[in-house]
Amino acid sequence: MTLEINSQSLVPPPVRAGDFRPAIEWAARRAEPLAIALFAVAVGLAIFSVFIAAIGKSPLQLFQLMYAGGFGSWFSIQNALSRAAPLLLTALCVALPARLGLTVIGAEGAVVLGGLAGAAIALPFVGLVPPLLLWIIMGIAAMVIGGIWIGLSGFLRHYRGVNETIASLLFAYIAIALMNQLIEGPLRDPASLNKPSTTPIPAEYMLGKIPGMDVHWGFAVGVVACIISYIVIEWTTSGFAARIAGGNMRAAQIQGLPVGRLIVGFTALAGAFAGLAGMIEVAAVQGSANGSLAAGYGYTGILVAFLARHNPLAIIPVAILLGGIDASGGLIQRRMALPDATVLVLQGTLFIAVLFSETLYGRFKIFNPDLWKQPDASKGTA
């Protein structure tokens, strides 16, 4: 084997039957993100345990309750899936631009306006069209407005050089002010007294449950959106071009790739998904657009996207995990007399641990087959 090293360090050895080396190399490369992410989550949980122990509560009991509340029974799993639905879509709003090297953090704005647009456009059609058509109309309206909202950040980034992180954040605040203005004024249902809302959608037009489950269709929509995003990024030419641009924007421009159109297109698609999250929140949960739309799904989506390393398929399990943690919040609160912010502390700790773990990539020889073929000869220590 040592003889092969010098002659074949550039050319991969031919694959023969019974030679497991390519498979092992493939697995090693694939194992790196999973192993490091799991390690980071474990470290985050350990730090969080120390915190919980420091305030005199049992971390073990907390994790047991978290499991019971999030995944311990069919009931709690369904709860976790329901809560994961908006996170799937808002995480996509972060992950898609991230593949182009853009940090968009204003998904909340698209959620709010998407929900508002969905609720507003539904009312004139209620009674005229069947529910399915109404949902499609609502979904399109939400996706268009969400797409415009986040797409604008991408547009400003490329054509005006405005930082997209700050712009999307400003747009989010503007969106919330717009919603408050509209649900207080022209779109307000006079019957909503303490909590200003739009006129509710009748019960027969609410988005129903997936058959056999207590989970609304929003979850299925979110999963489909993740799969579509994965296909777009990994299998289409535009996705390939976007990944090149994300790796090196200059190189992509020199190659003649339509970087501007890619940026606007991907940010708009991202915003469309976040808008859809708002529409689903209205059509499946709230029944009307109100202040609850700005519940922080956009911000939790950032965490989900980073945990999933901006991989749309990885978003699915991560969103379910975070949905489960979220679902168990109430149980933890009641049983252990902990504040509701416990979940927020846990999320923050996990988030920091996972981002910190970025520095570990490429440091372990076991995950890097390129280093196997060239043992430490270059460093002089064989």
Next chain:
Amino acid sequence: MDGTDIGLWGIPLAIIAGAIRVSTPFIFVSLGEMITERSGRINLGLEGTLVFGAMAAYGTAVMTGSPWLGVLAAMLAGSLFGLLHGFICKFPRVNDIAIGIAMMQFGLGLAFFLGKPFIQPSAPKLPSIPFGGWSSYPQVQAALNINVLFILGIALAFALSWALRNTRMGLILRVVGDSSDAARAMGLNPDTIRLLATAVGGALAAVGGAYLSLFYPGSWNEGISSGQGLMAVALVIFARWNPVGCLLASLLFGGAGALGPALQSVGVTEGYYLFYAAPYVLTLIIMIATSSPTRSLAGAPGALSLTK
């Protein structure tokens, strides 16, 4: 007109009063962010630091009875958050913008968690100086009832402006912010200086939080900050990384934020919520007007990831 009704004069007066009252946290948090960004790093987590500072200040003031000890506690907590952010960002391939978002969530979570017992009790307030004593109008008196921290903030802005230009520390900060390589050539360790700059930035942001909980609005609850910490990043860009610019931008933001309530006080309620968006729209317009796709922003530190 009787002795207390000042008619339409109430609008500019309310805007000035609002600018003075609302801008103080903006001044501190933007000066803090300015120092951090001048060192070539960005801290998006100041929102969390600000809210945690508000909680720490309020809790300490409740327990010790001294609002100034509260401010001190906030500074200590803020510098710890800054140190944590600075430490993590030292490592290769760690994205400082993303870490900032994570630190924000962590700071907010921790503040809400530890601050739960302090929502009910009331803390002693920070003192203010009644500059409006000469006037017989209560509106004028209220508007000119100026908190000591506001004055300290103004002094700090001018002091920082001088220090950046004329002191060794200022030079070191500018060199590190413009080029890590140039700093290393001078025998400076960029990581250490950025760590310290982030810690100082966090401490200042926390003072802004202390003002929120100990003076205006003067209570501790989970909704105490409406994005002041996040807006600091936009403010600093707006102010072109210039301390006096930060001061002026903060006053402008405070004034813009006070526009809605001021109009409402004279009976204009149309578009009330839209006025809440005024500072954000203003920042956005200025960023669009002054950015360019081909060159980096004038005055931007060369090593800053945000403007590269």
